[in-house]
Amino acid sequence: MSQISASLPLLGFAAFSGTGKTTLLEAMLPKLVERGIRIAVIKHAHHNFDIDQEGKDSYRLRKAGASQMLISSRYRRALVTETPEEEANLPHLIAQLDQTALDLILVEGFKKLDFPKIELHREEVGKPWLHPDDSNIIAVAANIPANTHLPQMDINNLDQITDFVVDFAQGKLEKPSLDCSDLTNSDMLSVDEGRAKILDQITTIARTETVSLEKALGQIVAQDVLSPVNVPQHTNSAMDGYAIRGEDSEQAAFTVVGQVMAGHSYDKPLEAGQAVRIMTGAPVPLGADTVIMREQAEQTDNIVRFDIAQFGIKKGQNVRQAGEDLALGQVAIAAGSTITAPELGMIASLGLDTVTITQPLKVAIFSTGDEVQQPGEEQKENCIYDSNRFTLRAMLSKVGCEVIDFGIIEDNEASLQKTLTAASEQADMILSSGGVSVGDADYIKTVLDALGQINFWRINMRPGRPLAFGQIQDTPFFGLPGNPVAVMVAFLQFVEPALRKMQGCDWQATCYTAIATEKLRSRPGRTEYTRGIYQLDANGRLTVQSTGQQGSGILRSMSEANCLIEILPEQPNAEIGDKVRVIPLTGRI
Ligand code: AMP
Ligand code: MG
Numbered sequence: 001m002s003q004i005s006a007s008l009p010l011l012g013f014a015a016f017s018g019t020g021k022t023t024l025l026e027a028m029l030p031k032l033v034e035r036g037i038r039i040a041v042i043k044h045a046h047h048n049f050d051i052d053q054e055g056k057d058s059y060r061l062r063k064a065g066a067s068q069m070l071i072s073s074r075y076r077r078a079l080v081t082e083t084p085e086e087e088a089n090l091p092h093l094i095a096q097l098d099q100t101a102l103d104l105i106l107v108e109g110f111k112k113l114d115f116p117k118i119e120l121h122r123e124e125v126g127k128p129w130l131h132p133d134d135s136n137i138i139a140v141a142a143n144i145p146a147n148t149h150l151p152q153m154d155i156n157n158l159d160q161i162t163d164f165v166v167d168f169a170q171g172k173l174e175k176p177s178l179d180c181s182d183l184t185n186s187d188m189l190s191v192d193e194g195r196a197k198i199l200d201q202i203t204t205i206a207r208t209e210t211v212s213l214e215k216a217l218g219q220i221v222a223q224d225v226l227s228p229v230n231v232p233q234h235t236n237s238a239m240d241g242y243a244i245r246g247e248d249s250e251q252a253a254f255t256v257v258g259q260v261m262a263g264h265s266y267d268k269p270l271e272a273g274q275a276v277r278i279m280t281g282a283p284v285p286l287g288a289d290t291v292i293m294r295e296q297a298e299q300t301d302n303i304v305r306f307d308i309a310q311f312g313i314k315k316g317q318n319v320r321q322a323g324e325d326l327a328l329g330q331v332a333i334a335a336g337s338t339i340t341a342p343e344l345g346m347i348a349s350l351g352l353d354t355v356t357i358t359q360p361l362k363v364a365i366f367s368t369g370d371e372v373q374q375p376g377e378e379q380k381e382n383c384i385y386d387s388n389r390f391t392l393r394a395m396l397s398k399v400g401c402e403v404i405d406f407g408i409i410e411d412n413e414a415s416l417q418k419t420l421t422a423a424s425e426q427a428d429m430i431l432s433s434g435g436v437s438v439g440d441a442d443y444i445k446t447v448l449d450a451l452g453q454i455n456f457w458r459i460n461m462r463p464g465r466p467l468a469f470g471q472i473q474d475t476p477f478f479g480l481p482g483n484p485v486a487v488m489v490a491f492l493q494f495v496e497p498a499l500r501k502m503q504g505c506d507w508q509a510t511c512y513t514a515i516a517t518e519k520l521r522s523r524p525g526r527t528e529y530t531r532g533i534y535q536l537d538a539n540g541r542l543t544v545q546s547t548g549q550q551g552s553g554i555l556r557s558m559s560e561a562n563c564l565i566e567i568l569p570e571q572p573n574a575e576i577g578d579k580v581r582v583i584p585l586t587g588r589i
Contacts, residue, residue, distance in 0.1 A: 007570050008099050009169050012107035014137060015120035016127040021108055024120065024161070031162045037103045037169050042093050044109025051080060090115070091571050092578060099570070104169040118164070120155055121146070138173070139164060190569065191493055191527045194459045198469055198494055202476060204504040205428060207359040213348060216339045218400040219357040220503045225333040227350050230323035234265075234283040239318045242275040242297055242304055243288035246315030249308075256302045260285065275304050284319055291318035326350070336505050338400070358503050361399075364423035365392050366406035368416070368435040368444070369482060374408060387555060388433035388480070388487045395491050395589055399499050411435075413443045420451055424475040428502065431495065434482030436468045444479070452477065460526040460569060463552030464490040476502075483552040489529050489564065492588060511566070514544035514582045520574040522567040531561035534582045544582050561585060 013021050025041065032039055052059040052069075062069040062080055069080045079096075081088075090110050097105065107115065111130070119130045121142035131137040131148055140146045141153040141161050153160045167173050189197070208222040237243060244254060254275035260266040262281035270276060270287035278284065278291060296311045297304050306313065326332050332350060333343050339355065347355050366389070373383040375390075386408055393403050404427050406419050423430045435444045436456065448454040454470030454477065463486035468479030478495055480487045492509070500507035514534050522528035534544040547560040563582040567574055574580045 008102055008105055009171065010094070010105045010107065010115050011165065011168055012110065012113075012115055012117035012136075013120055014111040014117040014130050014134065016125055018125045019120045019122050019127075020155075021120055024155070024158070025106065025108060027158055028162050028165065031158065032104070032165060032169075035162075035166055037166065038101060040097050040102050040105045042090070042097075042105060042107045042110075044107075051078070086577065089575055089578070095570060104165070106165075116168075118153075118161070122155060138168075188458050188460045190460050194457060194467065194469075195494055195497055197455075198498055199501055201469075201471065202498045202501045205358070205361065205502050206504070208356050209359045210354050210356045212354055213344055213352075216347075216355050216357060217344060218398070219339050219355075219360060220400060220505055221333050221335050221337045221339060221343070222356045222358045222504075224331045224335050225347060225350070225352070225355060227326040227328060227330050227332045228352070229350060230328050231326040231349060232320055232322060232324065235289075235322045236281055236283050236320050237278045237291045237318060238280065238320050239291050239293045240279050241277075241291045241293045241318065242306075243270070243278045243284050243291050244275045245270055245272065245287055246290040246313075248272055249290065249313040249315060253303050253305050256299060256304050258285075289319060290315055293318065336503075338505065361401045361428045361499060361502055362404055362426065363396050363401045363499075364404040364406055364427035364430045365389050365396070365432070366419055366423070367408045367433050368411065369408075370411040372408050372434065387484050388482070391484065391488050391555075391589075392431055392433070392480075392491065395488070395496070396499075398588055399496055400503070401499060411443075413447055416444065416447045417451065420447065420472050420477075424451070424473040424477075427475060429495075429499065430472060430475055430477040431480060431491075432478070433480045433487050436466045436479040436481065448472070448477075448479070454479070459490075461489075461493070462523075462526060462528050464493070464529070467494065469494070481552075484555045485531070485552045485558055488558055488589065492564070492583070492585075493529075496588070509583055509588075511581050511583045512542055513579050514542040514565075516565075516574045516576060516578050516580050517543045517545045519576060520546060520565060520567060520580065522571065522573055524572040525569050527569055528565075528567040530565040530567065531557040532563045532565040532582060533561060534563045534584070542582075544580060558589070 013025065015021050029039060052062065058069050058071040058080070062082070067082045071078050090107070090113055094105065111117070114136050116138045117134070117136050119137045119140045121129060121140060121144075123144045129146060131140055131146065131150060137150065139151040139153060140148060141155040143155050146152055151164065153164060211219070242254065242256070248254070251273055254273055256277060257274045258266045259277040260282045261279050265283045266276050266285040268285070270285045276285050276288065284291070290313065292306050292313060296307045298307070332346055337343060339357070367386045371383050372386045373380060375385045379385070389405060389407075393405070396403050404423070406423060409415050409419050420430065445456065448468065448470070452470050452472035454468050456466070456468050458465050459467050463483060464481055465486070466481050467490055468477070470477055476498065480490050497507065512534070520530055530550055531547045532544045533547060534542060537543045544563065544565055546565065547557045550557055563584045566581045566583055568581075
């Protein structure tokens with residue numbers, strides 16, 4: 001089982017009942033508070049506890065069916081969540097806490113789970129020691145000596161135990177077996193930190209261009225598109241039927257005085273008791289404001305009767321008002337919107353055949369690595385075909401960018417320098433893949449350092465950990481990892497948001513919450529992007545499973561996926577039934 005961790009120190013007390021866990025905690029908490037430590041306690045109860053008092057409003061509303069009851073006052077708030085199916089697991093409970101307002105999480109109970117604990121032991125309780133069978137125990141507090149190399153304390157010496165807990169909270173103890181390397185490594189950035197640092201250095205590019213609608217798909221609208229006309233142009237019928245004056249609707253029969261087809265008009269004003277046969281989309285005659293469906297009418301010669309008894313007639317029904325979709329001068333499409341099928345249709349519906357867009361960003365791409373070979377050539381010994389330039393090209397086109405392809409760059413300083421210089425002159429952004437891992441050929445670092453300001457980051461994520469980012473002669477440069485899946489994930493998490501900002505879009509990736517239908521592994525302390533398939537189950541719940549094998553070189557995992565499952569650093573593994581965040585890939589890859 002993997003360690004449960006939080007971004008804060010997490011410490012439990014393991015003991016058999018009767019040892020006095022709660023009494024000890026109650027006595028220790030004031031001492032910890034006095035020493036400036038902000039504490040949360042998570043307590044496990046074996047029985048069906050109820051926290052609310054019978055008769056209180058919150059109790060009544062919860063019993064009446066609120067599955068989550070959140071009550072708040074000036075002094076405190078409480079969330080009572082009913083979990084009739086099964087108990088929430090500890091990582092989920094930890095995630096409920098506001099960790100920004102805490103220094104330490106103490107846990108009472110959950111003694112079988114893997115996280116650091118102090119064992120409490122009293123001889124008179126007559127129970128066995130726990131530490132011989134639990135490697136998570138980091139110290140023992142007892143009233144008799146224990147046979148262990150672990151630190152030992154006197155269970156009746158509150159100050160001694162408090163000192164130990166304070167040291168633990170302040171990270172002064174030797175780390176327990178928990179693998180915290182990722183949590184403590186200071187040159188590691190979280191995904192959010194990395195993205196924020198990148199976006200900080202990105203500025204919007206304001207070049208615009210007016211293009212024909214044929215060239216506008218996927219581009220960004222640069223100026224609000226205003227409607228030069230009313231849409232629809234005239235008040236018209238939404239149905240095939242009969243147009244009448246609303247005030248005549250009580251009448252038993254109408255005289256049909258004419259017929260109007262779409263694209264034509266009936267030019268005389270309608271008089272009392274008259275009806276005009278009308279087709280969908282045809283302009284409603286002057287004076288008419290109501291249309292009755294053909295199915296509710298019975299016409300004999302030029303007399304029509306409506307089935308008022310069954311359907312009734314509402315003045316104004318089945319009529320679309322002029323300018324109802326868009327009034328003259330109204331913003332039809334706001335600047336910053338991406339042009340997809342409906343936007344193209346809308347622009348065309350206004351009678352416009354051009355649109356002003358943000359000039360497509362030019363993005364230079366190249367691959368590095370002597371082992372990387374152009375597809376179509378005969379495969380050489382120990383070589384792999386370049387896939388990264390192809391996935392990058394495709395993802396760039398989804399963001400409306402133009403690609404300048406510099407191909408595969410030989411592993412030497414001169415070619416790299418030449419490529420980067422040319423790319424920075426021609427492109428708005430440069431993307432390379434491969435060669436940024438720690439320990440990779442040093443010349444890349446040397447060249448990048450000579451040409452610009454580049455940071456080499458290790459991002460706390462998998463896949464996609466190494467990432468270089470900076471500017472080469474003012475052109476943003478991303479040194480993406482080499483592994484094909486890592487390239488795609490890093491593009492989605494870092495490059496696409498940067499491109500969207502350059503384009504002036506107010507963009508955020510869509511994400512949903514789905515229920516895991518299989519155990520999803522993740523190492524605590526880093527964000528894990530598992531390729532997944534999400535879908536609605538028979539009960540209409542959004543569920544997600546992985547695509548299977550997850551190696552960062554396995555592009556098939558990406559091809560079978562319709563989402564990335566994002567498991568955050570404080571969530572170790574997602575168990576079946578846990579809620580996880582999914583980032584749909586539709587439209588992005
Ligand atoms: P690197 O980051 O250069 O150490 O590369 C990591 C892994 O990705 C290695 O197995 C490389 O062979 C592979 N790789 C690097 N560039 C590409 C590429 N353009 N296409 C496919 N695989 C690549
Ligand atoms: Mg390489």
